[in-house]
Amino acid sequence: QQPVQSPQAVILREGEDAVINCSSSKALYSVHWYRQKHGEAPVFLMILLKGGEQKGHEKISASFNEKKQQSSLYLTASQLSYSGTYFCGTEARDDYKLSFGAGTTVTVRA
Amino acid sequence: EAQVTQNPRYLITVTGKKLTVTCSQNMNHEYMSWYRQDPGLGLRQIYYSMNVEVTDKGDVPEGYKVSRKEKRNFPLILESPSPNQTSLYFCASSLTGTRAGNEQFFGPGTRLTVL
Numbered sequence: 657q658q659p660v661q662s663p664q665a666v667i668l669r670e671g672e673d674a675v676i677n678c679s680s681s682k683a684l685y686s687v688h689w690y691r692q693k694h695g696e697a698p699v700f701l702m703i704l705l706k707g708g709e710q711k712g713h714e715k716i717s718a719s720f721n722e723k724k725q726q727s728s729l730y731l732t733a734s735q736l737s738y739s740g741t742y743f744c745g746t747e748a749r750d751d752y753k754l755s756f757g758a759g760t761t762v763t764v765r766a
Numbered sequence: 767e768a769q770v771t772q773n774p775r776y777l778i779t780v781t782g783k784k785l786t787v788t789c790s791q792n793m794n795h796e797y798m799s800w801y802r803q804d805p806g807l808g809l810r811q812i813y814y815s816m817n818v819e820v821t822d823k824g825d826v827p828e829g830y831k832v833s834r835k836e837k838r839n840f841p842l843i844l845e846s847p848s849p850n851q852t853s854l855y856f857c858a859s860s861l862t863g864t865r866a867g868n869e870q871f872f873g874p875g876t877r878l879t880v881l
Contacts, residue, residue: 658808658825688864697856698809700869743808747864752816753824754799754864756809 657681659746661757668734668764676729676760678744687720687727688745688754698743701729706749731762739764768793770873772857778879779847787842787876789857797863798840799824799870800832802853809856815840816863847880854878 659680666674678687686705690698704720704727716738717730725746731738741759748755770791779785791798799814801824811824813832821834829851831843840859844851854877858870 658810661808686864686867688870690870697872697874699872703864703867703869705867745809752814752822752863752865754811754814755825756801756811758806758808 658755659744659757661742661744661760663760664758665761666763668731668738668762670736670764670766671733674731674734674762676731676742676744676762678727678729678746678757680725680746680748680755682725682746682748683750684720684722684725684746685749686747687718688747689716689718689727689729690743690745690756691740692743692759693740701742734762734764736764736766738762768871770857770859770871772855772873772876774876775874776877778881780881781848782846784843784845785847785878786844787855787857787878789840789842789873790838791840791859791871792838793859793861793871794837795859795861795871796837797860797868797870798834799858800830800840800842801856801858802826802851803856803875804853812842812855847878849880852878852880 689701800812857873860868
């Protein structure tokens with residue numbers, strides 16, 4: 657079952673902040689975040705694992721609430737390069753499938 | 767250059783004509799996976815393979831087959847394509863699977879149209 661992302665779309669001006677939420681009905685082992693620019697393949701942002709370990713390599717942060725099966729991605733001081741569609745992917749504790757949400761389209765304007 | 771390659775990149779075919787989309791990675795990754803992407807639905811996993819010995823269904827496996835005979839290749843087979851399989855397909859790989867916290871590297875995508 658796909659996780660639910662919100663909002664579906666957000667428009668920002670450079671320097672503004674945004675939060676993208678991801679929730680699942682299943683007990684989660686991990687949450688993955690990817691960004692896809694128009695006409696390109698998705699690109700890895702970070703993984704949040706059960707137990708609090710976090711991995712990532714960009715100046716974008718995220719949190720993972722295991723009890724609520726929710727994750728949030730924080731875009732702080734947004735830049736034009738942050739524009740794109742953000743997808744969260746979730747792995748349930750009882751299987752190895754990776755289910756992605758429908759995506760959140762972020763538009764950053766100058 | 768480390769990469770995931772897919773072929774063909776674009777394909778138009780007719781209902782019922784068997785086709786194969788190839789996927790190859792040169793990073794010695796154990797884990798490989800196929801996704802389809804449709805407007806408003808995001809990415810949906812079709813099949814994944816933890817290694818050459820283990821392949822399992824994702825969320826939308828109906829109408830698809832896969833084969834993992836060697837580590838670098840993971841072809842997607844549509845034995846009798848139908849119009850509802852018109853989609854953008856991505857292959858992805860990661861070092862030892864997503865459970866280990868490894869990122870997936872995606873191929874460039876294959877746009878398939880079934881008439």
